[in-house]
Amino acid sequence: MFWVLLLLPAWAVAGVACTRLCLAAVRAAAWESAEATAGRARDLTLYEAAFLSGGPARVADVALLSMARQRRLLLAHTGWATVVDPRARDELERSVIGAIGPQGQSRIAPARAAIAAGDPVRGLGDRLVSAGLAVPEGSAADVAAAVRQVRAAALTVLALGATALLMPGPTGMPRSLVSLWFALPLALALSCLAIARVEIHPYSRWASPAGQRLLGTVARSADGARDGVADERSYLASVAVRGIRAIGEPELRAALTHRDQPWRE
Structure with missing residues (x-):
């Protein structure tokens, strides 16, 4: 036996x-x-689309790119960020300026890491989870x-x-x-x-099934962004969904690819 x-x-x-x-x-x-009811159809902001597509690092990329295209931030292809206009328009821009530091200049890689780990991005993720659009940490x-x-x-x-x-x-x-x-x-x-x-539903790393459906809408609206020839929101939406490879300007793309290995796409 x-x-x-x-x-x-x-x-x-x-x-x-x-x-x-x-x-x-x-x-x-x-x-x-x-x-489920909280995740019903609504419009995503650029930062929300960026988070659902690529997480905190993508949000940092979109924030830096948005300020650079407004000539309020200079991103050099050598990997340095310089503040031109220190007046922030929202809490995420305050996080960007704070991450660059009081001298107004910083390497892009550590600034990006600080932005991605900052309270505004964490708060954005928490709100998306509460709305049923992002996957709770550890669930998947x-x-x-x-x-x-x-x-x-x-x-x-x-x-x-x-x-x-x-x-x-x-x-x-x-x-x-x-x-x-x-x-x-x-x-x-x-x-x-x-x-x-x-x-069991298949989840992406960041977006829930409801979030993935809304991202599809954003992706379709961003299809008009080709080589930078589009309205500003469509252009930034394309970067939010597809990442820095969608950036049309070679110098900006070089600046944002000049990064430390942990944040490489």
Whole structure:
């Protein structure tokens, strides 16, 4: 009856993993249901579109680019930012000027990092989460980790079952029945994986399904921005959705690609 000692951990690992996956899925579904009405169609601001597309780093890029195109900030292709007009028009611009520093000049890379980590960008992310448009921090990661654990549990059950069947000597029970007992926790794990594949929505790193739908609208409105020939909002919207590769001016693009590795696109 040594095979029973292998069956117990098989049930344990399968049960714990499936329970974790179910709890993660329930939390994700509860968040989506609670915020579904808040995420109804509305217009995204440029900064909101930037956050949903590329996170805090993209917001910093759009803020720097917007001020540079208004000639209120000079971005040099050598990687330096210089404040021309220190009067901020909103809290994010105050964050930009503060990140550049009291001397009015700074390397772009550390300034971008400070902007992305600043309170205005964090507050923007929190508002998008509350509106059901951004993924809560850790939500998608929790579900993904639980799915990986269930997959590992299924492999563990298979290994334990194979060990039980290959044990020499009498087991006290026909091998077909031993196989059946191990097939039960394996079926539990596989069925949980199948249900998760169908029921759990795919999330991007930043945008929820509702956020992704609104981003599609922004992307379509930005399609008119080609080589900088478009109205200013469409041009910045294109950068917000597609990143700095959508910048038409070579010098500005060079300035914003002159960055430290952690923020490279």
